[in-house]
Amino acid sequence: MNDILINCPLFKDIEAEEIQRIFDKIFYQMKEYEINEIIAYQDEKVEHLIILLEGIARGEMVDISGKTIVIEEIESPKPLAPAFIFGINNNYPVNIVSQTNTKILKIPKFEFVKMMQRSDKLLINFMNNVSGRAQFLSQKLKFLSFHSIKGKFAYYILNLAKNNNTNYITLQLSQNKLAELFGVTRPSLARAIRELHNDKIIRADAKNIQILNTYELYELMK
Amino acid sequence: MNDILINCPLFKDIEAEEIQRIFDKIFYQMKEYEINEIIAYQDEKVEHLIILLEGIARGEMVDISGKTIVIEEIESPKPLAPAFIFGINNNYPVNIVSQTNTKILKIPKFEFVKMMQRSDKLLINFMNNVSGRAQFLSQKLKFLSFHSIKGKFAYYILNLAKNNNTNYITLQLSQNKLAELFGVTRPSLARAIRELHNDKIIRADAKNIQILNTYELYELMK
DNA sequence: TCACACGTGTAACATATGTTACAAAATTGA
DNA sequence: TCAATTTTGTAACATATGTTACACGTGTGA
Known part of the structure; x- marks a missing residue:
């Protein structure tokens, strides 16, 4: 697992032993999905940090008629919807569906907070991720205006x-x-x-x- | 200062003694500005968390011709540009100018990281702030797009x-x-x-x- | 070396939206 | 109640952008 996480943006510049230490006594789960299984449901509350370890997932919106619109593809190893773990409206903005066989890592939110407090690198990586998202959106919005x-x-x-x-x-x-x-x-x-x-x-x-x-x-x- | 910070969203639900503890041995500065002084410069790298303690500030864009466009007003007590402290492009998106006499608190970024590691409430408050911003922008973008x-x-x-x-x-x-x-x-x-x-x-x-x-x-x- | 993908330049045509103008309906205030 | 004002409905025309298609050059990997 650590070999995979090293390539995840959240664990950038963190060595394997350090990752080991961060995860010590942290409760987490690993889960596997076949193709086309739903990993997380739109509008459901985000209670965990989910990291896609292997495979590809996609975010898709579902409308009442049952029709789906693919919003984006997510490649491993990456966190799913990191900007929606915290904040006012922390519900999944889309259904997240496995596009291949996938393996995920599921960490409860409060455990993830603990992890960030143990490692300033992890904390900063996560901040960079969410802030980067806000900045990207901010810039894009400016262009649209x-x-x-x-x-x-x-x-x-x-x-x-x-x-x-x-x-x-x-x-x-x-x-x-x-x-x-x-x-x-x-x-x-x-x-x-x-x-x-x-x-x-x-x-x-x-x-x-x-x-x-x-x-x-x-x-x-x- | 603590009495003011209690009303700042970053210190929401944190008691005065707890704030005291978080600030222990942290280096920070207080600064005061007259009306129409520039508190932070557009495109300058964000090296600190700046909290507006007293007064009102405004964000304004400056173009080459020297023309300014006011973007938003910021009331105290609030952090300035919290979504631009971390991330890829952590430069002030606008000039921040005092609109009244103002007093600010300036904490170096690395000290702020320390503070968040001391207090999970502070950590979560900050996360909520930045994530909420990303979510708001995401919503707005959906509408405009x-x-x-x-x-x-x-x-x-x-x-x-x-x-x-x-x-x-x-x-x-x-x-x-x-x-x-x-x-x-x-x-x-x-x-x-x-x-x-x-x-x-x-x-x-x-x-x-x-x-x-x-x-x-x-x-x-x- | 050659096929191929990729970035760029451009054109004809379709379509969505803005602009301007005016009339009818609804609301408001005296 | 009636005049004034706002809101809504609609039309003709102008314009910006999208759509689709193709040509050309450049680099790249087999």
Whole structure:
């Protein structure tokens, strides 16, 4: 088990013996699931930290008619819904279903608290995980609040320019990733960039962008 | 100071003597600010937990042109940007500026980790805070990320129906308010409702809505 | 070396939403 | 009760974005 946990983000930079110590006298369970079994139910209270040790699971929403919508895939080794263990509304946001044969580790919440108090690395790893999630969502929300693709792109490159203190930017993400971050399609993003280029607001050549008209970019963000 | 902290969400349900114990041999600073002083700088790395003890602060974004946009107000006693202490991108997301005379408590990150390891209540309170933030954002994002007006409206009335356990709903908000909530224009919302009515997915008469086809409403939410 | 995946550029067309405008119905206040 | 105001219904048109498809270059692994 420890060999697997070492690769889990919650136990990052924690050695095997240290993991051993953290788990000492902690009550936990191991469970195995066949394919397509439900590991956790949507809206059920989260009472445990569940770590997916082996296999792949998926989160899916269920509607009244019984139809399901797959939300995301979760690969091992990873904790399931870590941002929903604590907080006001600590219920599973989705059904979690095994997509292959899977093996999980189930630790009661209060035991997990104990574990975090034993290991500052575990504590910090968990914090990083949940905080990272909040930060990711926060950023994504900001992007969604700009109405137009050009507005989102303007915001994005203006931030890069500001951070690097230059008008010459090299995009680090692919158009695909960027489009995903913005919540738009890739061709639409490409078109927006092209139009900004044609309007001489930026000069765009593949991933290299030069900002020509900062004022117009700000206007687009409104 | 303890009298103030008792009302801070991070120290909820922790008694004064317990707070005393948690702070024992912890290094921290108190600082005071006049009105309109910057307490923390946007994009600066978060190295401390800062708790606003007295006064009111505001978060504001600054763009290159020097224009500022107020994002939120923060009242005492509350931690500043708790979701940005840990995580990948732990920089202040905004400038934090005193809006009145303020007094703050500044605890280095590593000391705060120590404190959480001393007190499971503090640990859980902090977790609840950050997780609650993630959950709130997640909820908000779900709402904003419905691509279509029909999707947002479907989500809205399905929630109402679920809460009241009926298929007959009376909208409490005017179309104007609702359109504003969705971030769309009023005629567009009216059109969406009309089309749902024409497609016999709902029966809409002014503010009175009857859900006819739950399945289709769920489809619209994709 | 070659097939293949991947990222990018672009085009034609479909669709959703915004914009503007006006009329009818409902509500409000005197 | 009646005028004024708000709310709702609707239409024509403009625009932004999505959808689908294909071409081109680049790197990569067999």
